[in-house]
Amino acid sequence: MPIETTEVLVVGAGQAGIAMSEHLHSHGIRHIVLERGRTAERWRSCRWDSLVANGPAWHDRFPGLDFAENGPDDFVPKDKVADYLHAYAEKIHAPIRCGVTVTQVRRNAGQAGFTVDTSDGPMTANYVVAATGPFQVPVIPPIVPAEPGIMQIHSADYKNPAQLPEGNVLVIGSGSSGAQIAEELMRSGRKVYLAVGPHDRPPRSYRGRDFVWWLGVLNKWDAEATPGVEHTTIAVSGAGGGHTVDFRRLAADGMTLLGRAEACHDGVMTFAPDLAENLARGDANYLSLLDEADAYVARNGLALPEEPSARDLLPDPACVREPILRMDLKKAGITSIIWATGFGVDYGWLQVDALDAHGRPRHQRGVSSEPGVYFLGLPWQTRRGSSFIWGVWHDAGYVADHIAKQRGYLTYEPAPQGLR
Template sequence: MPIERIDTLVIGGGQAGLVMSYRLKQRGIMHLVLERARIAERWRSERWDGLKFQFPNWSVQLPDFAFPHSDPDAFATSGEIVTFIDAFAEFIAPPIRCGVEVTRLKRGNAGFIAECTDGTIEASNVVIATGPYQQPLVPDLLRDHPAFQVHASAYRNPGQLPPGAVLVVGGGASGAQIADELHRAGRRVFLSIGQHTRMPRRYRGQDLTWWFGALRLFDMTAEQRGPIRVNPSITGAYGGYTIDFRRFAADGITLLGRVLAARDGVLEIAPGLAESLATGDAYYAGFLDMLDAHVEQHGLHLPADPAVRNVLADPPSVTEPVRRLDLGKEDIHAVVWATGYSVDFSWIDLPVRDHSGEPVHRGGVSEVPGLYFLGLPYLSKLYSAFLSGVGDDAAVLADHIAARR
């Protein structure tokens, strides 16, 4: 089979790959986008039914393409985001092939060789836009236990799980939303949390997204973000509200510390749940102080909001923490692992990964001339992996590619 040749190859047909295509088109650069499945596949098949986007409708956009909505302050469903990305693809008409997976990327005589499921492509430039959520992380703790187990990426709805109580492991945005959904569906829920950051959904009449824009926090670089590297627990579900794990407990969810080990269906729970909540509270209070300082410094007329600082009393699951959890005795027949993801760039046969497998780059530009990354968290700034931020990085990479020509 003859080798196909193209100037620039974009690998990945999600939001990052499509935006990259748009920026390349604007500069007249011939290119091809390859997508292993369908456009925005992870939005289609790796999100649960009740998921709500974490950013209000008014803030959702792609380059030259705003999100259509009837309520600016509402939060979109995953299906609405898919429809939006599909509409953007129709708007830009990218040269894309779906159902084609790149199994290996290596050096070629004129740049790079991409070995694909339907042939081989040679390209002078390659942009890897496969996203940060590639490999679901599931601990091996309950490998031989008969409980139904599912990662958050494969969770769909409460009806998917067998009857009985549910253990949700992970207190990030996904774990918190799923635990709340299961509780509202009448399930008895145990929620295991560790270090986390709390932020207000709204404060002084403005959404958290507005505050991030006002304080230019979306422009924060990886070097500026500080020692806390966990994503905040925020939600757009049920109209959007501030996640407070003490409120979860008051409503009936049993809080647990981190899961350390498991044997014969009995989990060992780490101490320190109270300390984790206190750390989250301290971060939350400090963040509110920063917002108040901004209001005072700029003379903004925003109403005071003292109720947001109220702290509930520690629930029994905190004052008398569970240290051993017997799944059988607690009638727990399902476990949802909201334990995050890792990247998988093992198919890249080039020296662009560090010892942990993470790509090495500066603003998306790798040390291998002509090889780029797009759509990763903190690629250049905080908003690099967001729908509204990927366009800026794509423009920089497109200019870099144009300059190479």
């Protein structure tokens, strides 16, 4: 039986793989997209039930399609985002094959291209695009040993408050996921402890414009990655119609804030004495964006309403003034720990020279160190906006252009000497 051959093999049919397919199609490049689950599977099964997109519908979308059932300023529920991506894939006739797992990619010996082992059998491709995204392997730091009576899960496995046993909850991680899950649990009637690490805290909106608009006009979405910046934790929420994440407000409503989680011995957990500092740095980030926004309004003479109350900060609550540095988990009634501590990557199937010693992609704007292999969907792949649906669409255009240029070089044939 002949081995199936394609010019470009795209691995993953989330927002990155779909965007890649559209740009490859515009270049007339034959390709196949393989997906081990369903189209946009991670939006469907690896998010909590109430999650909504962190950007409004007018902004966080592909250029060629609006959300059919949501207004432009809505924060779209996760299942509707998945439906949107599926509809877009159908609109562009993306050649997606679901339920197919890629197990290995290796360079062909002595000839161009790659051999790809899949659950449907081997294939060959001239180019391979790893579009599996950043949310591959949930990371749980080895801090808390397995404790009888304490459930530990990653935010990727959290669905809703009813999933957890009765009792108090410790959420570790203060990015968008941790802040939103902690608030949902508190609103459901749980006593919640939240470990807050260093973070950025932009306003959800200011002077009648969402923060995504401000980052656009202030040219911050196009900021390029610098060492360390790609790991910045950002606390922002689209839940409940969108609101600014205010950790002091959460404390005033009954949540107990803690510093960064450090260690746990004999059921006693210790926390760094950095809570006040982390909140102050988040405030500085917040106020800095307001300053830049005010300057932009004045410079351009915009008639946007002033919002002086946006600069009013609540006083530090007791848990900040007198931080808890040691906590006996059982005495505190903790029966669940949710780790909102991010993800690692797993490119074990990519048996080519495209990864560093830690298994992370070695690339420049998605073009890897292994000729013919590309990455797509990485945070800060080319710019700050790379993590968004619209951002990955632009990144995919760059990768597709690079593939098209390489094809052009490889198809070049010099004219016969007599015709030069």
